[in-house]
Amino acid sequence: MAFEVILKKPESLTQKEFTYCPGCTHGIIHRLVAEVIDELGIREKTIAVAPIGCSVFAYQFFNTDATVAAHGRAPAVATGMKRARPDLYVFTYQGDGDLAAIGTAEIIHAANRGEKITTIFVNNAIYGMTGGQMAPTTLLGMKTTTTPYGRSAENDGYPLHVAEVIKEARGVAFLARTKVNTPQDVVKTKKAIKKAFLAQIKGLGFGMVEVLSTCPTNWGIDPVSALKWLEEHMVPEYPLGVFVDKVGDEQ
Amino acid sequence: MSERVLVKGTEAIGEAAVRAGCRLFFGYPITPQNELPEYMSKRMPEVGGTFLQTESEVATINMVYGAACTGTRVMTSTSSPGFSLMQEGVSYMACAQLPAVLVNVVRGGPGLGDIQPSQGDYWQATKGGGHGDYKLIVLAPSTVQEAVDLTYLAFDLADEYRNPVLIIADGVIGQMMEPVTFPEFRDLNTLPKHESWALTGADGREKHIVVSFDIDPYVLEKMNLELVEKFKRIEAKEKRWEEYKLDDAEIVITAFGTVARIAKSVVEQARREGIKVGLFRPITLWPFPYERLEEIAKGKKLIFDVEMNMGQMLEDVKLAVKDHAPVEYYGRLGGVVPTPDEILQALKSKLGR
Ligand SMILES: Cc1ncc(C[n+]2csc(CCOP(=O)(O)OP(=O)(O)O)c2C)c(N)n1
Numbered sequence: 001m002a003f004e005v006i007l008k009k010p011e012s013l014t015q016k017e018f019t020y021c022p023g024c025t026h027g028i029i030h031r032l033v034a035e036v037i038d039e040l041g042i043r044e045k046t047i048a049v050a051p052i053g054c055s056v057f058a059y060q061f062f063n064t065d066a067t068v069a070a071h072g073r074a075p076a077v078a079t080g081m082k083r084a085r086p087d088l089y090v091f092t093y094q095g096d097g098d099l100a101a102i103g104t105a106e107i108i109h110a111a112n113r114g115e116k117i118t119t120i121f122v123n124n125a126i127y128g129m130t131g132g133q134m135a136p137t138t139l140l141g142m143k144t145t146t147t148p149y150g151r152s153a154e155n156d157g158y159p160l161h162v163a164e165v166i167k168e169a170r171g172v173a174f175l176a177r178t179k180v181n182t183p184q185d186v187v188k189t190k191k192a193i194k195k196a197f198l199a200q201i202k203g204l205g206f207g208m209v210e211v212l213s214t215c216p217t218n219w220g221i222d223p224v225s226a227l228k229w230l231e232e233h234m235v236p237e238y239p240l241g242v243f244v245d246k247v248g249d250e251q
Numbered sequence: 252m253s254e255r256v257l258v259k260g261t262e263a264i265g266e267a268a269v270r271a272g273c274r275l276f277f278g279y280p281i282t283p284q285n286e287l288p289e290y291m292s293k294r295m296p297e298v299g300g301t302f303l304q305t306e307s308e309v310a311t312i313n314m315v316y317g318a319a320c321t322g323t324r325v326m327t328s329t330s331s332p333g334f335s336l337m338q339e340g341v342s343y344m345a346c347a348q349l350p351a352v353l354v355n356v357v358r359g360g361p362g363l364g365d366i367q368p369s370q371g372d373y374w375q376a377t378k379g380g381g382h383g384d385y386k387l388i389v390l391a392p393s394t395v396q397e398a399v400d401l402t403y404l405a406f407d408l409a410d411e412y413r414n415p416v417l418i419i420a421d422g423v424i425g426q427m428m429e430p431v432t433f434p435e436f437r438d439l440n441t442l443p444k445h446e447s448w449a450l451t452g453a454d455g456r457e458k459h460i461v462v463s464f465d466i467d468p469y470v471l472e473k474m475n476l477e478l479v480e481k482f483k484r485i486e487a488k489e490k491r492w493e494e495y496k497l498d499d500a501e502i503v504i505t506a507f508g509t510v511a512r513i514a515k516s517v518v519e520q521a522r523r524e525g526i527k528v529g530l531f532r533p534i535t536l537w538p539f540p541y542e543r544l545e546e547i548a549k550g551k552k553l554i555f556d557v558e559m560n561m562g563q564m565l566e567d568v569k570l571a572v573k574d575h576a577p578v579e580y581y582g583r584l585g586g587v588v589p590t591p592d593e594i595l596q597a598l599k600s601k602l603g604r
Pocket residue numbers: 052053054055071094095096097098099122124126127128129130135
């Protein structure tokens with residue numbers, strides 16, 4: 001009997017099993033990035049820059065050369081790599097604490113310089129790795145371990161709309177916000193990630209996709225409810241869409 | 252290319268780096284070292300290199316980290332507060348075993364301090380500076396020519412040991428103009444490629460990773476012990492120092508960098524007055540030449556440590572000298588440069604003259 005392989009692990013993922021919690025969408029996003037790298041045929045010319053956060057282990061999961069940047073500094077690390085080796089493709093994979101709190105300066109300036117790198121920004125409205133503290137993207141009223149009464153605008157300020165801030169930077173060549181809580185959205189996210197890489201490959205400038213993601217563990221709900229919660233609470237706060245697209249449609 | 256030219260210290264360091272094969276410079280403005288990034292902003296495009304003015308020293312050191320991951324020669328320079336900001340990244344680089352050359356043109360501190368020459372960052376430079384167990388190779392030039400030679404050497408040491416190398420200077424050496432002879436341009440094809448570990452794309456080979464991290468303490472301890480082994484090798488091989496008029500000396504001044512220059516005048520003046528003084532000048536502040544200083548201290552009347560800080564190298568001098576001779580210290584702080592006269596006066600008063 002002959003079997004035909006119809007679904008296999010992307011070559012750009014290693015055999016290492018994901019360490020993410022059940023129902024965490026970090027894993028889906030990893031797979032999409034890997035599929036895109038495979039399809040673009042750039043695995044052997046790619047460097048992954050993992051952040052500090054739950055995805056710190058991304059350096060083990062992606063089957064590419066890889067490093068781990070200091071908390072928030074992945075865009076600076078990627079800049080150094082790209083300036084040293086413009087012939088390679090460099091991407092950062094960052095959480096919302098990493099990119100939108102401690103690393104705000106680095107991401108804005110990398111975008112503004114039109115640094116030819118790609119950033120996958122995973123917005124799960126919370127600090128996952130350190131145990132569920134408030135992130136800059138935490139919703140108003142949302143309870144976290146450091147906003148036990150719910151995030152208050154008065155004390156903690158407002159959810160930070162990263163894509164809307166980044167879109168003002170003129171060096172941006174592709175920028176979108178997507179989500180991965182339905183199969184259709186997964187397809188759309190993959191398309192956006194591909195364009196964010198193409199922006200780099202074509203030398204157009206900085207490419208980024210903000211992906212709305214779940215953290216059932218620290219949100220304190222089951223995986224299925226988390227997908228619903230993302231739809232009902234995060235999407236109204238963080239509208240989806242393509243903000244900048246200098247890549248165009250012919251690929 | 253061996254003619255002598257008159258150049259400023261900061262620019263001399265920049266040109267030496269270019270000749271050593273450095274084609275990448277990241278930096279953020281801070282006085283008193285701005286002439287170096289300014290020089291590089293002009294020079295790098297001429298040699299097909301890249302100069303990038305960054306958004307902060309934090310970004311700078313992480314760009315240096317990224318460039319070093321690819322095995323490419325890279326450099327940055329800053330001054331004290333900027334170097335403080337870089338410490339997290341420096342610690343990451345030391346753990347990840349990344350080669351790079353860093354320059355700290357030290358200014359008066361602590362805090363915002365001032366912009367005058369100082370040696371107040373000796374502890375930060377030699378005792379870690381960032382978190383965790385690590386060492387930088389620390390080179391302290393005291394002339395512009397030596398700044399050139401040590402910068403050239405720094406890139407080779409960084410590559411050989413896969414460790415950041417720090418050049419410690421101050422505003423005096425940075426601003427001073429002296430005639431120097433530059434070394435030859437390195438043939439870029441002869442530079443080490445670091446093929447066994449650098450991140451250059453997993454093209455037909457297993458993937459490489461460069462990290463300063465392991466979640467398992469036993470693995471991290473192993474990584475640490477590998478560093479310890481390396482630091483021992485560096486200690487065994489790389490100690491550098493200068494001995495000046497020590498043959499008949501009864502008193503030994505210990506000083507580094509700018510102060511060591513001034514101390515040479517003190518030696519001359521003292522000798523004219525019949526006091527037999529010599530100078531011991533560490534060139535590598537780490538590894539510190541303990542054994543040689545101990546040897547020299549034997550039977551001396553006094554070891555007189557002079558610094559532009561509260562007595563930071565003094566601790567290493569005492570560790571070296573043990574109880575072979577009495578050790579005294581004189582220093583100026585906050586960016587004040589001592590004159591030969593006041594140092595001699597201070598020495599005489601310690602001698603009870
Ligand atoms: C300089 C520094 N400060 C703080 C930390 C601790 N820390 C580790 S992960 C993290 C937050 C990560 O959250 P996020 O970026 O949202 O990623 P997630 O874990 O949710 O995927 C923090 C604060 C650190 N490692 N380094």
